[in-house]
Amino acid sequence: xxxxxxxxLPFRYKIWxxxxxxxxxxxxxxxxxxxxxHSTHLNAAINWLCRAQDIREGxxxxxGVAAGWSFEDSWLPSYPETSGYIVETFVAASPLLxxxxxxxxxxxxxxxxxxxxxxxxxxxxxxxxxxxxxVIFNTGQIMHGLNCGxxxxxxxxxLEAAINAGKWLxxxxxxxxxxxRSTHNGIIHTYNTRATWALLQTGLLAKNQELIDAATKNLDxxxxxxxxxxxxxxxxxxxxxxPFTHTIxxxxxGILESGLLLNNETYIASAVKAANAxxxxxxxxxxxxxxxxxxxxxxxxxxxxxxxxxxxxxxSRLTQAKQVALQPNIDKALSFLKQKQRITNDSSVYDGxxxxxxxxxxxxxxxxxxxxxxxxxxxALIIDHINQ
Numbered sequence: 001x002x003x004x005x006x007x008x009l010p011f012r013y014k015i016w017x018x019x020x021x022x023x024x025x026x027x028x029x030x031x032x033x034x035x036x037x038h039s040t041h042l043n044a045a046i047n048w049l050c051r052a053q054d055i056r057e058g059x060x061x062x063x064g065v066a067a068g069w070s071f072e073d074s075w076l077p078s079y080p081e082t083s084g085y086i087v088e089t090f091v092a093a094s095p096l097l098x099x100x101x102x103x104x105x106x107x108x109x110x111x112x113x114x115x116x117x118x119x120x121x122x123x124x125x126x127x128x129x130x131x132x133x134x135v136i137f138n139t140g141q142i143m144h145g146l147n148c149g150x151x152x153x154x155x156x157x158x159l160e161a162a163i164n165a166g167k168w169l170x171x172x173x174x175x176x177x178x179x180x181r182s183t184h185n186g187i188i189h190t191y192n193t194r195a196t197w198a199l200l201q202t203g204l205l206a207k208n209q210e211l212i213d214a215a216t217k218n219l220d221x222x223x224x225x226x227x228x229x230x231x232x233x234x235x236x237x238x239x240x241x242x243p244f245t246h247t248i249x250x251x252x253x254g255i256l257e258s259g260l261l262l263n264n265e266t267y268i269a270s271a272v273k274a275a276n277a278x279x280x281x282x283x284x285x286x287x288x289x290x291x292x293x294x295x296x297x298x299x300x301x302x303x304x305x306x307x308x309x310x311x312x313x314x315x316s317r318l319t320q321a322k323q324v325a326l327q328p329n330i331d332k333a334l335s336f337l338k339q340k341q342r343i344t345n346d347s348s349v350y351d352g353x354x355x356x357x358x359x360x361x362x363x364x365x366x367x368x369x370x371x372x373x374x375x376x377x378x379x380a381l382i383i384d385h386i387n388q
Contacts, residue, residue, distance in 0.1 A: 013071045013367050020071050020367070023350065027359040032339045038381045039097070044343045044352030045378040046093050046102070049086060051347060052371050053105060061128065063112030069349045071367035077127040080116060081135075082372045083109050084123075084142030089375050091152050092382050103153065110149045113142055114161055120171075121164030122182075136172060136179045139165050140195020147201050162202040166211045169199055177217030190225045190235040191247040193218065193254025200258050219258055222251065223270050230274035231294050242291040242299070244364050245307025248274070252314050260321060272323055275314050279329045286332030290357060290364055302362025305340055305354050308333055309376035316383040330384055337377055 014020060052066040056078045064078025065086050087106045094102040117123055122134035123142050143165050149158030172181045179192055196218045203211030225233045232251050236243040252274045259267030277296055282288055288308050290300035312333040315326040340358050344351045354373035356365020365373070 015071065015367075017071075019349075023360055026342070027361075031358070033342055035335060035338045036343070038334075038385050040343065041338050041341055042093060042378055042381045042385075043097055044341060045354065045374045045381075046090075046097060046099070046352075047347075048352035048369075048374050049089070049371060049378070050102075050105065052374075053108070061112065063108040063115075065109065065371050067127065068365070068368050068370040068373075069353070070365075070369070075349075077129075078112070079371065080113060080123055080128050081125075081138035081141045082370075082375065084113055084145035086371065086375050087145030088148045089378050089382075091148055093378060096382060096385065106145075106149070107153060107155075110145060110153070110155065110158060113145060114157065117161055117165070118168075121161075121166070121168035123165065134168070134182055135184055136169060136182050137184060137189065137192055137195050139169065140192070140198045143195070143198035143202055147198060147205060150205060159202070159205060162198075163206050163208065163211070166199050166202045166208070166214075169195065170210065170214045173214055173218065177214075177219070177221035179218070185238055187239055188234050189237075189247075190222050190232045191243075191250035191254070193222050193258070194250045195254070196222075197254040197257045197261075200261055204261060215258065216262075219255060219267060222255060223266070226270055226274070227294060229294075229296060230277040231292065231296060232274070233294070242293045244291050245278075245288050245304045245311060246364060247307075248278070248292065249307050249310030249314060253310065253317075256314060256317060260317070268321075268323060271314070272318060275311075275318055275326070276324065278311050279315065279326055282329055282332065284332075286334075286336030287358075288333075290362055300363070302357045302359060302364070303336075304356070304362070304364040305337060305358055306356060306364065306370065306373040306376055309337055309354070309373065309380045312337070312380040313376065313383055316380070316387055320383070320387050327387075334380060334384060337380070341377070 055066050055075045061078035064083040067076035067079035069075050087109050090102040090106040123139045124132045125135040125138050126132045143162045146158040146162035149155040196215045200215035235247050252271050255267050256271035287303045289298035290302045290304040292298050312330050315330045318324045319326050342350050353369035354377045356368050356370050
């Protein structure tokens with residue numbers, strides 16, 4: 001980003017504040033933080049997520065996890081979508097960190113999610129504020145948490161809620177498997193496969209063929225969006241934008257996990273093609289560009305840290321499933337991510353957090369520490385630890 005553009009950033013980011021100046025300066029002056037063992041970085045990320053949950057204590061959205069901390073708004077309200085899949089992270093991290101209290105936190109999230117579910121099975125979009133409309137993707141991510149609540153925390157009401165959510169997803173689905181209604185920005189998104197994965201998982205847990213069939217219809221539609229080079233069409237937040245690595249990883253993960261659940265080689269091969277393409281683009285320092293166009297070219301000056309963490313998870317899952325050997329790529333990605341996490345042990349807003357982008361003024365979640373960045377970094381560390 002040029003100095004002129006940097007100076008002319010929107011007023012709402014309040015870059016003149018002393019804390020904001022320090023955070024910007026840190027990415028200029030000290031871009032590489034110390035690297036530690038996985039457990040140290042995992043503990044820091046989980047502690048930050050716990051503080052993001054505690055900050056909402058006593059509020060109407062108590063139990064959920066704050067969407068993040070930003071220059072514009074400081075701590076944000078609880079985010080139903082990402083709180084949903086943070087349930088899985090808390091459950092997985094609990095035994096590794098010897099923190100049984102994380103299971104209590106996961107249950108608190110589930111209690112809140114169940115309390116806001118709509119009568120038709122959907123969940124409120126955005127922050128769940130009055131008038132917020134349900135979104136396909138958001139409801140699907142909450143279903144991930146509900147499925148975990150049923151399978152790992154033995155909460156039968158969670159499966160019932162997930163089934164009802166799945167029925168709502170089916171009601172919105174077109175005959176070709178695509179979702180064109182109740183979508184983010186009112187356009188189609190191939191990355192909805194991450195919601196499809198939850199739908200499929202619910203169907204398998206409930207032995208509900210209707211849910212399974214709806215999931216496979218969307219997966220088949222999504223494969224029709226993939227180019228020969230592995231890139232997916234209709235995979236950005238808006239029609240005029242190149243997809244972030246965040247959404248590229250979303251679509252790959254949804255197809256991959258569904259393929260593994262179904263032992264479907266066609267789905268797995270699709271994920272392998274895209275994952276290998278990203279591996280070939282990884283830079284020597286372990287990073288990936290923030291966006292990629294249909295030719296896997298980029299104009300991004302930043303790294304989407306969220307997308308890099310998600311891609312590391314995909315590479316780990318493929319390595320775990322013995323589809324491809326990508327451990328060197330995983331090691332480099334995690335090294336880069338570790339260097340971008342500040343661990344100060346002072347419970348500050350950035351202690352253990354992961355920014356949306358590096359540098360922090362990158363276009364993905366600009367000037368923000370989103371909770372899902374910390375979640376996916378934690379997941380990447382957990383799965384790599386399991387693979388060792």
